Amino acid sequence: MEFEGYIFDLDGTLLESGDVWREIDEEFLGSRGLTLTEGYIKAVASLRLSDAADFTVKEYALKEKAEDIARLWVSMAEKKYAEEVTLKPFAKEFLYKLKSEGKKLGIATTAHKNLYVPAMKRNGIYGLFDTIIDADTVNAGKDSPLIFLKSAQALGKKPSECAVFEDTLQGLRSAASCGFFTVAIMDKFNSGSFAEIEKTADMTAVDFEIFLK
Numbered sequence: 001m002e003f004e005g006y007i008f009d010l011d012g013t014l015l016e017s018g019d020v021w022r023e024i025d026e027e028f029l030g031s032r033g034l035t036l037t038e039g040y041i042k043a044v045a046s047l048r049l050s051d052a053a054d055f056t057v058k059e060y061a062l063k064e065k066a067e068d069i070a071r072l073w074v075s076m077a078e079k080k081y082a083e084e085v086t087l088k089p090f091a092k093e094f095l096y097k098l099k100s101e102g103k104k105l106g107i108a109t110t111a112h113k114n115l116y117v118p119a120m121k122r123n124g125i126y127g128l129f130d131t132i133i134d135a136d137t138v139n140a141g142k143d144s145p146l147i148f149l150k151s152a153q154a155l156g157k158k159p160s161e162c163a164v165f166e167d168t169l170q171g172l173r174s175a176a177s178c179g180f181f182t183v184a185i186m187d188k189f190n191s192g193s194f195a196e197i198e199k200t201a202d203m204t205a206v207d208f209e210i211f212l213k
Contacts, residue, residue: 012167
């Protein structure tokens with residue numbers, strides 16, 4: 001698998017952050033007497049935080065403002081990202097391998113800087129990337145391919161020259177629609193979409209060890 005550009009999602013792909021967001025969802029909904037469902041988790045997985053908050057307000061007919069909910073979620077997550085979130089197995093080794101080979105590396109994430117930057121710095125990968133396209137850069141979630149196209153453009157590469165590593169079905173579909181080679185990173189939080197993910201992605205992997213062999 002040889003490409004000139006490698007574009008990575010963060011949450012659920014490079015970062016083991018699924019438990020953090022499930023805990024936040026459970027705490028947030030539970031405090032309002034509401035139940036977290038797998039359908040809800042799947043629906044918000046590829047959305048920007050602001051869009052996920054909008055969806056939550058409509059889905060549960062909440063009287064709260066979406067922007068207030070988004071701010072609350074960020075405040076709940078900041079400490080966990082700064083102190084607890086780790087990398088997927090062999091992610092760091094793979095990134096350093098690609099960097100040593102002169103490959104262009106990018107991040108395409110719907111997360112905000114104040115969450116992912118501390119986690120990336122603490123785990124020793126922040127300085128490896130040539131570009132980071134995030135929720136503050138692109139006004140779109142991963143139901144649109146825009147974030148991937150902007151990443152490739154920033155790397156100076158065509159989609160056909162890049163591999164995209166993603167864990168969400170919607171993200172994989174969007175990247176595939178533009179001609180990117182897609183690699184699905186599988187874990188317990190996308191298990192409900194495994195069958196569709198396997199049909200969509202060019203390649204699947206449980207972690208990054210396979211790319212070191």
